[in-house]
Every structure is written in structure tokens, then in C-alpha cells.
Amino acid sequence: MDRSQFLVGLSVALFCLGLLGVIVRRNALVMLMCMELMVNAVVLSLVTYAARAGSTAGAAYVFLIFVVAAAEIAIAIPIVLLLVRQRRTLDVGAYTGLGG
């Protein structure tokens, strides 16, 4: 197995672990962190291919992804804090009635 294939396999494993975490964990913050793990897994495969192709565009794209991920967290955490302020819990099972 060559190196790139191994790293893409690692990215698949990390993505699946992150997805599992998002589905099975109850704590809203832990779910957010598992989503970050999924983003990191996808970035790993992008970096693997970009490094293999020697592409500067890939590296610039990774920088943009990092900034967007930081922005996503900066929006998601205030929303979680608001939910905690209203419902007094981080348990996503308690957030019923969020529709509409």
C-alpha cells in the first residue's frame, strides 16, 4: 500500500469515527467537536492529494477551509450557549420543539 492510499484510508477512518460521534453522543458540544473531526478528516485527504500533485492551489484552498471552519465554530458556539441558556442543558435529546 503506498503512502497516499494509506493516508486516504486514515481519512476515511477518521471521517467515520466523527460521523459515529455526531450520531451517538448526547452532548451538543461533543457533537460539534466530532463535526470538526469530520472536517479534519476531509482536509487530510485534500492535503494528501494536493501534496502528491505539488499543487499550490490545493494549499490555498486548505487555508480557506480552515478559515471557514473557524467561522463555523464562532457561529455554532453562541447558538449552543443560547440553547443552554434557554433549556438549561446540553443534552440534544432535550431540544424538542426546535422545528419552525
Add this chain to the structure above:
Amino acid sequence: MTETVLLYLFSAAALAGAVVMLIARHPMRVALGLISTMLALACLYALLGVHVIAVFQVLIYVGAVMVFMVFVIMLLDTRDPSFVARYSRLLLPGALTAAVLAATLAALLARHHGGRLRPPGGADFHLQPFSVAFLRDYWLHFELTSVLLVVVVVAAIAVIRGRGGRDG
């Protein structure tokens, strides 16, 4: 040889961090697992020769995003019920979904092995061409990220202040 050993070592560290994230009870331990995974990934990027992305990873992810996350975890109540019971009742379907997805992706990966992606004339990654291209060809994107960050700051303040700015 050393590089191969380091590659396997850091990959194992990244996987171990991800597993800790799944089984740890307290969110702070989950955050530490995520930080170790991100640091291991940064080491993998450095091993691949893309040092600039390794630095981005440490500075932006570990330095900014995760420090923010750790602060928020410290702000919250540790007696929350979700800290005691780790898993929701979706444990079995979630595990099945992840297993099916992992098997599918692994089968795809095994089928497409070894194809060379390097374009004709493609060189190894070097910092100098990247820096020149980044500030000459991608300056607009770089500037747009600052606009995005300003929008995010405004949106975060708007979310926290809520309707009519009651108790912001």
C-alpha cells in the same frame, strides 16, 4: 525508513485521539482528544512536506478554534445530564451507519489503488512558489476571508444579543 515509522506512529496517534473522543465522558477530555488528533494530523502534514499547512493547522485549529472550545466547556455546568450518560438511543443505528459507510469507502479505496495523480510537469510542494502564488493569484480570496470573519463577528454578536437585545 524513519519517515515510514513516523507516518504510522502519527496515524495511530490520530486514530487514538478520535477513539478517545468517542468514549470519553467529560467534554474536556473529548476536547483534549480532538487536540491530540489535530496535532498528529499537523505532524502528518509536515511529513508530507506541506509545512505551511501544518503551521496553519496548529495556529488556526489548535490555537484558535480549540482554545475557544475549551473556554466554553469551562463556562458550562459540569453536572449536566449529558455528561453522565454518554450515548443517545441512536447508538446502534449510528454504529451500523458508520460501519456501512466505512466498509463502502474502504472497498472503493481498495479498488482504485496506485493510480498516479501527479500531473505532467508537477513538482514537489515548496513554500516559495506557494507564497508567491498565494499573494499574487489568490489575494482576492485572502481578502474575502477577512470579510467573512467580520460577518461572523457581527453574526455572533447578533445571536447572543437575541431579539431586541434583552440581556446581551
